[in-house]
Amino acid sequence: MSTATELRRARPVQAVLAPIVLGLLVVLAWQGAVTAFAIKPFILPAPFAIGAELAANLQSVLAGMTVTGGNALVGLLLGAVLGVLLAILSALVRVLDGMAAPIVSSIAVVPIVALAPVLYTMFGAGAETARQLVAALAVFVPVYFNTLRGLRQVRPVHRDLMRSYAASSWQATRTVTLPTALPFVFTGLRIASSLAVISALIAEYFGGPVGGLGKSITSAAASSNYGLAWAYVLGSIILGLVFYGGALGIEKLATRRT
Helix, strand or coil: CCHHHHHHHHHHHHHHHHHHHHHHHHHHHHHHHHHHHCCCCCCCCCHHHHHHHHHHCHHHHHHHHHHHHHHHHHHHHHHHHHHHHHHHHHHHCHHHHHHHHHHHHHHHCCCHHHHHHHHHHHHCCCCCHHHHHHHHHHHHHHHHHHHHHHHCCCCHHHHHHHHHCCCCHHHHHHHHHHHHHHHHHHHHHHHHHHHHHHHHHHHHHHCCCCCCHHHHHHHHHHCCCHHHHHHHHHHHHHHHHHHHHHHHHHHHHHHHHC
């Protein structure tokens, strides 16, 4: 077996082991600092205490992850589809591009703190719709801009070649433009996957049905159970990593086939 082959096989192992080792070192340093400096739990609980609360309330944390994850997933799918479709239309129609750019930029700076209560009033405090729409808006912006940038990466010679074959705009987009833009689309999706979880989580602080990690964190902190609150925070981190890992896995699968 050649040295190059051995190095290629070792890289995935190193990519997995390196963050695990670093994470363990951070946890041990965190535990040591809390113990050595007698840091109060309301300031920063020890990671072992957080782990104990997570184990004791695992079912509750999983239930919260299911609610928040479901809303984030709906928002991710909705925002991604709308972002890609509008980016394709903007790439095909320059007038639409000029009209959409300021609107999308405005959406990017809309604060969730102000948006969530308005959506709860519109769709009802008992529905999950507001949280899903908040997540969709957060996803839409990076997917749109990254996709649009990718669609503009096609070389003029390739466009001229498609014209010489009398290909329609849609045929040129499907066979040349979209494959070129695919890496940019997945870059937007990787960014958006984490934003979907964060947005759905934050939206839970401002009303809506009881359930989800955001509400659970608020309730635990209000009752001074800081270890449990951090256990829910840990659940949200795990959920974000699952979404990011899922987006990365789909990207690897799609780019491998193209």
